[in-house]
Amino acid sequence: MNAFRRGEQNRRRGPRFQVEGEADLAEIGGLSHVEGRLEQISEYGCLISASDLLTPGTGLRLVLNMCDVSVALRGHVRYTAGNRAMGVEFQEIRQGDRPLLDYVLDRLKKPRAEDFADLEVITEHLTAVV
Numbered sequence: 413m414n415a416f417r418r419g420e421q422n423r424r425r426g427p428r429f430q431v432e433g434e435a436d437l438a439e440i441g442g443l444s445h446v447e448g449r450l451e452q453i454s455e456y457g458c459l460i461s462a463s464d465l466l467t468p469g470t471g472l473r474l475v476l477n478m479c480d481v482s483v484a485l486r487g488h489v490r491y492t493a494g495n496r497a498m499g500v501e502f503q504e505i506r507q508g509d510r511p512l513l514d515y516v517l518d519r520l521k522k523p524r525a526e527d528f529a530d531l532e533v534i535t536e537h538l539t540a541v542v
Contacts (some may be wrong), residue, residue: 429520432479435460437500440471440486451477451497455517457490468492469480472500479516483509497506 433450437460448462458476466472470489474484487505493499503514 425450427521428452428454428459429517429521431516431520432477433476435462436475437462437466437521438473441475444470448498449492450478453478453516453520455502455513457487457499459497459499460495465489465492465495465498468498474500479519481512481516483512483516485509 418498429452431450433447433453433454435458437446437448438444444464444466446462446466448460450458451461452459453476466489468489468491472487472489473484474487475484484506487500487502489522490501492498515541
């Protein structure tokens with residue numbers, strides 16, 4: 413998905429990061445309950461793919477499970493992308509969960525060491541062993 417349309421500036425308030433996780437969404441004041449896959453996250457919102465999408469403007473309580481932590485928030489559906497994903501804007505976060513979200517975002521900003529293979533460079537010429 414494109415963060416902005418042709419000719420427009422990127423209007424995002426903060427960077428988005430790719431993340432693998434689960435999302436549990438409950439409509440505020442309603443009976444709708446949706447489970448989805450967390451695709452992207454930022455300080456201000458996230459992108460969730462799900463088979464059942466909620467309509468834009470729907471208020472939510474959500475629990476995001478990622479990077480071995482769970483974060484509880486309130487927000488609302490900002491938009492839907494086709495019939496596969498929805499953008500959620502965060503509105504409130506529990507006081508104790510704010511450091512957890514910061515931890516996740518900090519962790520996602522830095523490349524992980526296990527993403528890179530160890531490489532040994534040999535500068536000597538190899539001679540055939542006879």
